[in-house]
Amino acid sequence: MTATATAESMRDRFARVTSELVDSDPRLAVVLAEIGLAGFVRARRRHPDRIINVGIREQLMISVASGLALSGMRPVAHSYTPFLVERPFEQVKLDLAHQGVGAILVSVGASYDASDSGRTHQAPEDVALVSSLPDWQIHVPGHPDEVELLVRDAVAGSGNVYIRLAGRANAEPMPVEPGRFQVVRRGSQAVVIAAGPMLDRTLEATADLDVTVLYAGTVRPFDGDTLRAELSAPAVVVVEPYLQGTSAMWVSEALRDRAHRMLSIGVPRMENRHYGTPEQHDEAHRLDIASLRHRIGEFLEP
Amino acid sequence: MRLRLQTDLVTDTPTASPLAAQLGYEELPRLIALMTGDEKHSKSADSTLDVLWVLYDRVLNVAPATADQPDRDRFLLSKGHGPMAYYAVLAAKGFIPIETLSTFGAYDSPLGYHPDHMLVPGVEISSGSLGHGLPIGVGLALGLQAQQLRSSVVVLVGDAELDEGSNHEAIALAGRLGLDRLTVVVVDNRSATYGWPGGIAGRFEIEGWAASAVDGRDHDALASALTAEHRGQPTVVVAEVETGA
Numbered sequence: 001m002t003a004t005a006t007a008e009s010m011r012d013r014f015a016r017v018t019s020e021l022v023d024s025d026p027r028l029a030v031v032l033a034e035i036g037l038a039g040f041v042r043a044r045r046r047h048p049d050r051i052i053n054v055g056i057r058e059q060l061m062i063s064v065a066s067g068l069a070l071s072g073m074r075p076v077a078h079s080y081t082p083f084l085v086e087r088p089f090e091q092v093k094l095d096l097a098h099q100g101v102g103a104i105l106v107s108v109g110a111s112y113d114a115s116d117s118g119r120t121h122q123a124p125e126d127v128a129l130v131s132s133l134p135d136w137q138i139h140v141p142g143h144p145d146e147v148e149l150l151v152r153d154a155v156a157g158s159g160n161v162y163i164r165l166a167g168r169a170n171a172e173p174m175p176v177e178p179g180r181f182q183v184v185r186r187g188s189q190a191v192v193i194a195a196g197p198m199l200d201r202t203l204e205a206t207a208d209l210d211v212t213v214l215y216a217g218t219v220r221p222f223d224g225d226t227l228r229a230e231l232s233a234p235a236v237v238v239v240e241p242y243l244q245g246t247s248a249m250w251v252s253e254a255l256r257d258r259a260h261r262m263l264s265i266g267v268p269r270m271e272n273r274h275y276g277t278p279e280q281h282d283e284a285h286r287l288d289i290a291s292l293r294h295r296i297g298e299f300l301e302p
Numbered sequence: 303m304r305l306r307l308q309t310d311l312v313t314d315t316p317t318a319s320p321l322a323a324q325l326g327y328e329e330l331p332r333l334i335a336l337m338t339g340d341e342k343h344s345k346s347a348d349s350t351l352d353v354l355w356v357l358y359d360r361v362l363n364v365a366p367a368t369a370d371q372p373d374r375d376r377f378l379l380s381k382g383h384g385p386m387a388y389y390a391v392l393a394a395k396g397f398i399p400i401e402t403l404s405t406f407g408a409y410d411s412p413l414g415y416h417p418d419h420m421l422v423p424g425v426e427i428s429s430g431s432l433g434h435g436l437p438i439g440v441g442l443a444l445g446l447q448a449q450q451l452r453s454s455v456v457v458l459v460g461d462a463e464l465d466e467g468s469n470h471e472a473i474a475l476a477g478r479l480g481l482d483r484l485t486v487v488v489v490d491n492r493s494a495t496y497g498w499p500g501g502i503a504g505r506f507e508i509e510g511w512a513a514s515a516v517d518g519r520d521h522d523a524l525a526s527a528l529t530a531e532h533r534g535q536p537t538v539v540v541a542e543v544e545t546g547a
Contacts, residue, residue, distance in 0.1 A: 026449075029444075029445070029448065031441075049444070049447060049448040050448050052444060054471070054475050055471075055474070055475060057471035057474075057475065059437065059467075059468045059471055060437045060440065060468065060471035060472055060475060063434060063437030063438045063440070063441055063468065063472070064437065064438075064440055064441035064444060065441060066438045066441055067437075067438045067439060067440060067441020067442035067443070067444065067445055068441045068442070068444060068445040068448075069441075069445075070376075070426070070427070070438065070441070070442050070445070071372075071441075071442050071444075071445025071446050071448075071449065071451075072372060072445065072449065073445045073448065073449070075441075090431065091434070091437075091468075094428070094431055094434060095434060095437075095438055098428055099419055099420075099427055099428055099438075100419060100420045
């Protein structure tokens with residue numbers, strides 16, 4: 001069982017569901033900077049005042065979302081990960097929570113879905129960056145069905161939400177509950193937390209290991225309560241599809257009164273000057289199934 | 303500490319307030335002195351003083367009693383530096399208590415060196431980092447338009463602040479979309495190191511804005527320019543003040 005491309009991608013589901021919600025919720029507006037416009041062509045015909053394309057102006061995209069929220073609307077901004085989070089990061093920091101308003105940021109491209117486009121289109125640092133700001137919910141769905149649930153939940157709320165879409169999905173959806181981890185399997189040697197699209201790979205890599213596997217479709221707030229409740233042994237492995245160590249501080253905080261060991265698996269800090277496929281980048285970053293099996297097995301050895 | 307609106311001090315419009323009537327333009331230097339300790343206030347406070355007064359006295363449809371109404375006009379002080387003139391005008395118009403002015407910059411004061419939307423009633427955005435107000439103003443104008451509210455949005459920027467590239471993203475889009483509920487006041491004290499070839503107004507005009515330049519100390523000229531209607535075009539008013547003021 002491996003992460004696969006499903007019939008309807010996460011991004012397609014996001015565009016379809018959001019377009020439906022724009023029809024039914026007059027507060028909802030979508031802000032785009034050219035990227036992603038194709039998914040909203042029909043909705044834009046119906047609601048030209050609420051499907052807003054600002055051109056290739058990513059700082060403005062976030063500031064316009066802020067202004068919409070200040071006027072009483074619920075904005076969704078969508079683009080490729082580096083152009084949504086990294087380029088306009090000061091706008092994300094100052095124009096949203098600092099102004100006392102909320103928006104929903106939905107990225108596509110994950111860490112290196114655009115592996116053949118090179119470093120400019122890759123942003124494994126995104127979750128760490130957004131995590132540095134207070135009061136953000138961060139969702140890392142692993143399946144289009146989860147995307148739908150999380151988008152609907154975010155639209156119904158008023159706070160700041162970051163939803164990270166990926167090109168590869170798990171084979172089956174999980175019954176995600178915003179803000180909670182799900183127990184996928186119970187074991188006695190360690191707790192392995194798999195974030196979003198890493199679940200299938202993690203399950204296959206740990207199939208012969210006696211470990212608990214938790215699924216994290218939401219990574220902020222970090223569900224420390226479930227981690228503590230399921231901590232069968234003082235060993236934690238976090239498998240994240242973005243910057244290695246992004247959730248290490250949250251694990252440490254959740255287990256601050258318990259001696260424990262931790263292995264952080266994710267995308268390492270490196271300039272990977274290669275193109276090719278996402279699967280080749282998985283191998284380069286040791287995020288393929290065989291590497292995961294080896295790294296987790298080695299960590300569990302006495 | 304977040305201040306509460308001083309709605310007990312006013313009736314339904316700023317000029318109808320007994321307090322506002324008591325505290326006119328001539329009182330502003332005294333109010334600023336409560337923050338600075340003397341009346342030799344900073345250049346950035348001085349350059350914006352007349353524009354701010356005219357806006358709150360003669361242009362904006364907003365008052366303490368209506369400061370939370372969805373259909374109020376919005377004023378965004380993008381150039382958040384030197385906000386003493388802004389606080390003084392807000393105090394004179396009854397948005398904040400005059401006693402608060404003397405706390406300016408203190409740890410527990412709502413009045414910092416850059417205004418905080420979450421702490422000060424009547425302040426529509428938190429500013430300080432330059433180049434945020436105008437882009438937010440574009441979104442605000444689009445949001446008000448989508449909700450069919452008649453409110454206007456006025457953004458004050460400094461001429462040097464226009465160096466920030468984010469402003470030019472906003473200037474271009476607002477012009478293309480013909481956001482006629484959006485007005486930008488550029489307080490021009492010629493502090494931009496490299497200036498603008500063809501003038502500031504020309505930079506906006508080329509993007510489709512209705513532009514004018516007036517004496518930034520002439521209240522009648524400011525009021526006239528700030529209330530002129532330009533259907534299908536955003537408006538920029540360049541308020542020229544003394545160099546370095």
